[in-house]
Amino acid sequence: MNTKKRILDEALTLFSEKGYSDVFVADIANAVGIKAPSLYKHYKSKQDIFDAILDEMKGNYENKASMLNMNGNNASADAMVFSAVSEDDLVKMGMGLFMYFLHDDYVKKFRKMLTVEQFKNPDLALIFTKQYADDPFSYQSAMFGMLSAGGVLKAENPDVMALQFYSPLFMIMTICDRHPEREREYIPLIEQHIRQFSRLYKGEN
């Protein structure tokens, strides 16, 4: 891989663990296998590296979001697919979403960087909330709304349904970011949650 791209990858890895300020230009260079001054041939400053990571992410996100049907723009189309949703379908969808967010290396590192930088940088706070709250809520709320309207699920507030479906996934993801070794303990709980959710909301038509 070319050096310019490798700098971004190593910098993201370091920023996600130690935060922007505790990563020194020499650390990034060392991870790439060059000396610090060489790095300035590729980026004009440390801040420039950070900005390039953000730009790269913005390019990636819309693609991934639409791939995962997470952007809330096409929920009505997706609801057709889910109109005959079973408990197993919901488990598959929820576990797939959870596992992707939790294990995709790039997604995980970027989320951890957002986590530790969010209060210093309002832009990152907005990105975090959009990617991990607003977008999932908006998509899932639309989906549960359709499923309720179709009688597949009970006629309850779809915003609340989305909150109750997604929050456990989000919360356990944050725990696993801190303690990857506890993943084994929590994965079964996620599946039990989704099955219990499905049972509780099963329509009575």
Added chain:
Amino acid sequence: MNTKKRILDEALTLFSEKGYSDVFVADIANAVGIKAPSLYKHYKSKQDIFDAILDEMKGNYENKASMLNMNGNNASADAMVFSAVSEDDLVKMGMGLFMYFLHDDYVKKFRKMLTVEQFKNPDLALIFTKQYADDPFSYQSAMFGMLSAGGVLKAENPDVMALQFYSPLFMIMTICDRHPEREREYIPLIEQHIRQFSRLYKGEN
């Protein structure tokens, strides 16, 4: 208030917003209203201030946890209190917990500091998970278990019930930490969540 204590308060405020590394000794001194060198008469280093904040928190937590019945040690006693729990009781308990966590100035600042320092410091990661996951889960799981056993709520997995009850509170708290102005939008959703939860799990005896 004495200077030694004020240093801790101002340092916590700064650490919670900017993280340990981006807060300079001069910033803390300035917030207190003294010059940086004076600060070394009270603490021997910047790290010493951070450690003192942690020690102070450890002294506070057990008291507050037992006050809030959050430590999971006396759930059986509390379940008696809740054995005749109504939807309004559950709303009161959930909203009280949420509002306390979200608005208590000290609790909020300490949580934000844990958030931004968690990946650098394994001790902080453990404290975060204990205070915001393990302790609430253990208490609530015991409580819902009792309420299920007493027929007040359906006989479902109490660990999952605790996860589904508490995760939305936790997740919305993290959103409000980033965007305090969105609190007005989310508080009604929290209440709707608790009422919907209560209705879904209401026992059929």
Added chain:
DNA sequence: GTCTATAAGAAGATAGAC
């Protein structure tokens, strides 16, 4: 594009007067 050498400045901490 990578290196060594180094400038420029920031930040933690100490010395010593008051």
Added chain:
DNA sequence: GTCTATCTTCTTATAGAC
């Protein structure tokens, strides 16, 4: 206990050879 002055170290960034 607070101050001014200062030391030391660390960190970003540049200069210039190869």
